[in-house]
Amino acid sequence: MKDYIRYGYLFLLGGFAYCTLEMLWRGRTHYSMLFAGGIIFIILIYISSETPSLPLWKKCISGSVIITIIEFIFGCIFNLKYGMGVWDYSALPLNVMGQICLPFSILWLLLCFALFKWVIKEDFYSRFF
Numbered sequence: 001m002k003d004y005i006r007y008g009y010l011f012l013l014g015g016f017a018y019c020t021l022e023m024l025w026r027g028r029t030h031y032s033m034l035f036a037g038g039i040i041f042i043i044l045i046y047i048s049s050e051t052p053s054l055p056l057w058k059k060c061i062s063g064s065v066i067i068t069i070i071e072f073i074f075g076c077i078f079n080l081k082y083g084m085g086v087w088d089y090s091a092l093p094l095n096v097m098g099q100i101c102l103p104f105s106i107l108w109l110l111l112c113f114a115l116f117k118w119v120i121k122e123d124f125y126s127r128f129f
Contacts (some may be wrong), residue, residue, distance in 0.1 A: 007042065014041020021111075030086040036074045040067050044112070048120045056116055063112030068105045075099030 018037020022029040044063050051059070076099060078084045090098030 010045060011038035011042055014038045014044075017041070030078070030084065032074055032078045032084075032086060036070050040070055044115060045120055048116060056113070059116045060109050060112040063116065064105055064109040067108040067112070068100050071104070072096065072100045 012034075015034035015036075015038035018040065019029040019033050022033055043066050047054075047059055047062055047066075054062075075087065076097070078086050079088070079099060080097065088098050089095040089101040089104065092101040092103055094103075095101035
């Protein structure tokens with residue numbers, strides 16, 4: 001039971017952090033971003049804890065790809081299928097269906113650098129509870 005509480009806490013931490021970044025970046029967010037952020041944060045913690053010897057740059061590229069994939073999935077569901085208009089990258093270069101684009105993938109790479117370098121260390125998971 002203790003792991004469920006720990007994962008729930010980390011999920012919410014990642015979800016609220018993602019929503020906060022969105023609020024700071026564009027002044028609004030959507031409830032779906034809480035779920036996307038939580039999923040992303042848990043996966044990034046897993047990468048960090050399970051691959052401590054992996055070079056930082058590889059962790060960052062992996063994280064950026066994962067965030068981009070999750071954004072694409074959530075975009076296809078909430079923007080394209082349900083028409084919620086959470087975001088639209090169609091005006092940005094190298095976009096795919098207006099849901100993901102290269103400039104934001106690069107931004108995710110920089111975010112992953114900060115996360116892996118200063119926030120999510122190998123012992124991050126064990127620091128809770």
